[in-house]
Amino acid sequence: MKTLTRTWWAAVAAAIFLSTSTMSAEAGDLKDASQIVNRTNNAQYYAANDGRALVRMKIVDSKGRSQRRQFAVLRRDLKDGGDQNYLVVFDQPADVRNTAFLVKKHATKDDDRWLYLPGLDLVKRIAASDERTSFVGTHFFYEDISGRHPDEDKHELLETTETEYVVKSTPKSSKGVEFAHYTLRINKKTFLPSKIEYVNAQGKVYRRIETAKVDTVQGQPTITRLKVSDLESGGYTLSDVSNVSYDLGIPDDIFIEGSLRNPPQKWLR
């Protein structure tokens, strides 16, 4: 009898504690860095269930020479924070027009990727590659485009300002990463990062990603302008996202080989 009462009390106490902690989370600031980063990951890469966007990138190298990339993206989430399918169809530069990528992103194993080369009519499967190398010749890394899994880093809340959380993320394993840690400034309302700075082993910031513009599309705060700077070479890439649409009802069966050869125009425009 006695134990039962104690158990009961414990349960009530736990319930009160839980409810207060959730209340404080809603009313005030989050305290758990991992929770913040998970929400950021969802806000940035998993908005709605599916989406479409037109992305333009301008790459400027250290000598000021610029290049363009332009592509349309279709995305469908299989599970928030988990597997996703992507179809990317290139429009610029001229020599890669109609080149397309199909990516099946997996949370727990290597992604499956296919590349379509229109001249040869060849669907080429691509071996898993280093995620922290240039995405199609831009200053973005593959990982910046598809997201870095929050579990790969240890997160520490450094500071909570009036509008932002400042989180320091340190990789659990230094294998395959070129940074010692990075700091994220995360907007408290939108949970979108406003600035990410990558710090090398010498403690120097050598790479920076900045949010230049956030738009609300169908109620989803969406980063529409980004700048990534390679502070060592002085080169940078600007990215501009337009024609954003969410919850179009994109079916899963368009993420197939046939869509590389003949992109599904119904969803792309």
Place this chain on the structure above:
Amino acid sequence: MKPTICTTKQCRAGVPSPRCAAVAAIVFAALALASGALAQDQQDAAAISTEEGAGESDAGPSIGSDSDAESTAEPQAEDTLEAEAEGPVDEASSTGSPEELAGDVEPIEENRAEDDWGEFDDWEEEDGGNSGGKPGGSAWDFHIGGFVEGLIAPRVVRSSASANELVANEARFRLNLDATHQIVSARFRGDVFADAVERRIWFDIRDASIFVRGGSWFSMRFGRQVLTWGTGDFLFLNDLFPKDFNSFFIGRADEYLKAPSNSVQTTFMIKKVGLDLIWTPIFEPDRFINGQRLSFFNPLVGEIIGDRSPITPIEPLFPEQRLRNGTVHGRLYGTAGAVELAAYGYVGYWMQPNALALTDPADPNSIVGLTYARLAVYGASLRTPLFGGLFNVEAAFYDSFKDRAGTTPATPNSQFRGLVGYERELFPKFQMGLQYYLEYTLKHDELTSSSFWPQYEQHEFRHLITLRLNQLLVMDKLELSLFVFFSPDELDTYIRPRITYKVVEPLAIVIGANLMFGRDDYTFFGQLQENTNVYARLRYSF
């Protein structure tokens, strides 16, 4: 016969030849390319310690004729950068403006645009009424594009069979037209090129086709088109669509390895299983090596023949142009998790004229010409990620059903072909691929005992190993690539080194070589040894 490399000494020794001049030009271009790329690397490295010197830097890669295009493309970019370079990066870090922007969501950024992020707007203006994806725009989307390209490829070995010292010397114009609608689209890809080797203008339509989508389960493309399937890298087992081997060995872009055909392609999708059925009503063979441009070994005369030979070019006898002489290709494919599986079928002809047309089936002197024998192919393939890379295996049975017994010397024997491949990224941006390929000729004893020239017949087992190495450098603008074919039983090899450099956006320069060696004159690559060449290609895309 030992191949002799053309050296500058020979050039000076008064052998005035376009070949030597072209080799010198290519070597010069290669050096310029290397110095340009290196200079850029150094500069990138230097920029870490020094202030950015965007304006005054002497536009890096100094490839003579390109400088015009470069300087016209330059000014805008530099202007914007000058304004950019010092400003925003520093300012952004000190004021933290973007954070505020991100703060409240909707009408935010206008007030800020002029200083920090002005470049985005400059860029919008530059674009003007640019095409691209128009949100919910008109029903049809039109696009025009293409490129202009020059290619020169001199032989670097002495050839007794070929009089022409160049295997390619051409200027090409490509036009791409697309008209796209939700369910219908039309496509055109056409080349016109002035060819100084064969002294003529060619019109080559690579694609003129219409695509129709009938819901998610059915689609169709009909008209002239380039078709490809299978898992091999430069090795085709179940892909019996036409190829252009001349283009492959003279330094044209990879895409020209595939030749077009006039076909109807239908695709059915049921759940995640696809079925492709392709019908080519009029048989379209490979664009094979006929002696005109590239020399090859002709067993009829027992030696390598080229454009000097009176029997060049070889003109085979075609099957009659009747519907029942068309070819049918099928593929059933699907995935099980990350594993891709496919089964293939083909009914038609051998793609190369490897059969003899005889008036008397037993008399080699009664040869009327070369022709194409009937062929059916059945095969399967598997491709899957493995140990951080990709593994593929493919097999095909070539059923030469007009001579299953293998006793007719005029008709090729049946074969089993198999392939195993593995590919992975060894270091960032460095890919390696390895393949082992086998051709097993059935009824080989019957073949050698009935053949008119048993000494030239291929071995019962022909083995081939390939290696691919690919490295991307300088923000993916410089690509170093090497592809090697080597046959341990025929003792011949084909080496394809290549450097591609995207100088400034629309301009790419490619320098490479096609090196063929072999112990014997009659093996697959050995017969091509007198065509060993280096090449340079310059392409301007629009």
